[in-house]
Amino acid sequence: MGDNPSRSENATAGDLGVTGRHARGAGTGVSPSSYEEPPFGGGGALPKKTRFGMEAGFKGLSVAAGAMVLVIIVAIAVFLISKAVPAINADTENFLTFNQWFPNETQPRFGIAVLAFGTVLTSIIALLVAVPIALGIALFLSHYAPKRLATPLGFVIDLLAAVPSVVFGLWGRDVFMEPVRNFSAWLNEYFGWIPIFGGDGPFGRSVLLGSLVLAIMVLPIVTSLSREVFMQTPGMNEEAALALGATKWEMVRTAVLPYGKPGVIAAVMLGLGRALGETIALALTLGVVFNISFNIIENGGNSIAANIANAFGEANETGRGALIASGLVLFAITLVVNMAARAIIYRRREFRDSAA
Amino acid sequence: MSLLERESSGVVMTTDNIRSQKLHVGLNIGIAAAALVVGLALAYGFGIGNYVLGVVLGVVIYLIGLQIVAGRIEGRRAARDRMWKTLIYAACVLAILPLASVVWTLISKGAGRLDGNFFGSSMNNIGARDPEGGAYHAIIGTLEQVGIATLMAVPLGVLGAIYLVEYGRGKFATTVRFFVDVMTGIPSIVAGLFILSFWVLIVSPWFNNGTPRFSGFAASLALTVLMLPTIVRSTEEMLRLVPGPLREGAYALGVPQWKTILKVVVPTALPGIVTGIMLAVARAAGETAPVLLVAGGAAAINFDPFAGGQQSLSLFVYQQAGDASRYAPARAWTAALTLVAIVLVLTVAAKLLARRNSLSK
Numbered sequence: 001m002g003d004n005p006s007r008s009e010n011a012t013a014g015d016l017g018v019t020g021r022h023a024r025g026a027g028t029g030v031s032p033s034s035y036e037e038p039p040f041g042g043g044g045a046l047p048k049k050t051r052f053g054m055e056a057g058f059k060g061l062s063v064a065a066g067a068m069v070l071v072i073i074v075a076i077a078v079f080l081i082s083k084a085v086p087a088i089n090a091d092t093e094n095f096l097t098f099n100q101w102f103p104n105e106t107q108p109r110f111g112i113a114v115l116a117f118g119t120v121l122t123s124i125i126a127l128l129v130a131v132p133i134a135l136g137i138a139l140f141l142s143h144y145a146p147k148r149l150a151t152p153l154g155f156v157i158d159l160l161a162a163v164p165s166v167v168f169g170l171w172g173r174d175v176f177m178e179p180v181r182n183f184s185a186w187l188n189e190y191f192g193w194i195p196i197f198g199g200d201g202p203f204g205r206s207v208l209l210g211s212l213v214l215a216i217m218v219l220p221i222v223t224s225l226s227r228e229v230f231m232q233t234p235g236m237n238e239e240a241a242l243a244l245g246a247t248k249w250e251m252v253r254t255a256v257l258p259y260g261k262p263g264v265i266a267a268v269m270l271g272l273g274r275a276l277g278e279t280i281a282l283a284l285t286l287g288v289v290f291n292i293s294f295n296i297i298e299n300g301g302n303s304i305a306a307n308i309a310n311a312f313g314e315a316n317e318t319g320r321g322a323l324i325a326s327g328l329v330l331f332a333i334t335l336v337v338n339m340a341a342r343a344i345i346y347r348r349r350e351f352r353d354s355a356a
Numbered sequence: 357m358s359l360l361e362r363e364s365s366g367v368v369m370t371t372d373n374i375r376s377q378k379l380h381v382g383l384n385i386g387i388a389a390a391a392l393v394v395g396l397a398l399a400y401g402f403g404i405g406n407y408v409l410g411v412v413l414g415v416v417i418y419l420i421g422l423q424i425v426a427g428r429i430e431g432r433r434a435a436r437d438r439m440w441k442t443l444i445y446a447a448c449v450l451a452i453l454p455l456a457s458v459v460w461t462l463i464s465k466g467a468g469r470l471d472g473n474f475f476g477s478s479m480n481n482i483g484a485r486d487p488e489g490g491a492y493h494a495i496i497g498t499l500e501q502v503g504i505a506t507l508m509a510v511p512l513g514v515l516g517a518i519y520l521v522e523y524g525r526g527k528f529a530t531t532v533r534f535f536v537d538v539m540t541g542i543p544s545i546v547a548g549l550f551i552l553s554f555w556v557l558i559v560s561p562w563f564n565n566g567t568p569r570f571s572g573f574a575a576s577l578a579l580t581v582l583m584l585p586t587i588v589r590s591t592e593e594m595l596r597l598v599p600g601p602l603r604e605g606a607y608a609l610g611v612p613q614w615k616t617i618l619k620v621v622v623p624t625a626l627p628g629i630v631t632g633i634m635l636a637v638a639r640a641a642g643e644t645a646p647v648l649l650v651a652g653g654a655a656a657i658n659f660d661p662f663a664g665g666q667q668s669l670s671l672f673v674y675q676q677a678g679d680a681s682r683y684a685p686a687r688a689w690t691a692a693l694t695l696v697a698i699v700l701v702l703t704v705a706a707k708l709l710a711r712r713n714s715l716s717k
Contacts, residue, residue, distance in 0.1 A: 055613060065513075065516040155707065174689075284677060324549050324553055341541075
């Protein structure tokens, strides 16, 4: 990929560093006392392998740091379960199917059904909106835009990914709600016969608002990952398509999209993982109503993460346990989605090093 | 030949379907203008919507009109090419609009409270009727929490990446690498719940006479969980870019492996590693959910991250957003502007550093 010149540049730069440091450092590492047992062959000058030297110590340290990741994942599961189980035992209703949330009463009654439904609904609508647009931008950046425009625009998209979610939530609530309310009223007037646009208001703090804000937030992730994959399309394939007389779009459709398909699927699933776990933006934009409804424009909607943020303040001990139990469900869902996405990426090894 | 012609008549060139004419730019603009006028006329004429609907209808009519006219002049395939090109450009414009709106709102609404009082005072003793009050305590909290989290996550993350690149072989390394990737996708609220159940509810009572204690340090722990996989991933990528001959050169001179790693490999990759760390720090500074669960939040200035509730800038934004005081939105927006400024400065600095990094492409 054209990095050969820079490699050789660095090789020379690094060589100087090695010799410079070697003159000071390496002599102390090779102690003369290690000559006692000359090994077979000509390796007499090599230092003897010591059992508890810096080498073993450093290696052990780095192995421990690597293992720490596994420890944390297991610890998350263990501690969430340990706090969730007492709360679920105290629950007087079925945790999986009950659709209200009253964990702070003397007879705690709560269930995950509404929250899980809301989480999945908002995420899916967000992806339905975001993915086509994200793929369009990714194609624009990788194949359509002139390079002078593509570089700054890609930079801007990356910056968009860095904007904290609380800012999007605040913007969604203070600015975006008004146009969405008008749009909802319009949809209701002319398409009210479709159940999802039905109801008689009030509109605004709805699933639609939350999903659109969520869509804006997952857009940069899906865009930058898909762009990476599209840019990796072998130039040969593209040129072959063009040489056969394909128009630009036909080239994209026959060479770029099939090649990028696994990467795009993985990008979409990573975006889904992000959307499922999004907390603050949804806590600020959803209308917190506990019922299962496909109506997306009336005030309402809730999600697991938003409910944790909203209900945490007044939760007692069982209430906390109940929220932790709902967090455990969220953890399980995102874990499955992420593992599936990673498994797809890993099957196509080429993407492993860039698509993260 | 005849079979091929029948199967895909548009592909094989015959004297009938070779077209050299191009759609004139003026004609293209003309179609666009006409479509816009028709769209607006439909929207207002029937009274079914405002200018937004008019523009949307205009775009749809433009696409149809372009398809018909370009299809006549250039052929079906070229017309389809034009349609997709238009759609792709439209996607870009559509994505820029909300971004522009966010930036504009941040600046216009955030500038209102951008004064010395905001950066010099806390929310202590600020009632619902007081227009003053600032985010000094929140800025302190963010800096301390993110600082401590960085101190914990960087050594762990860099060592983990060193393991993956330099030592990791076989099944265990593959497992670790896989779960680092999976861990990148853990929702921040789950990290917050983990620290809540592990540190705040189980460990902290040991130091606090049996009652759970919310603290800035707990928030640092949660941020560490979130930063760790990001740092491991970016450092791993950078270490992999270090050319093998550099290591071999060091080994050939008798330098032990740990010293080769510390004195040759890591210094070579350092700019890239720092870039990754800065991006992780920027992301952590913007996290609200974990801080909300474990730091407690406080109205007063608290310099001690180990005792008592602590505020953070993002949590301050969230709390002010939910506050009923009529002065709260102004404080929320100014704090949001400050937060975005911090995050963007870090991100832009990291990207500029990455651009000067000769290892990466």
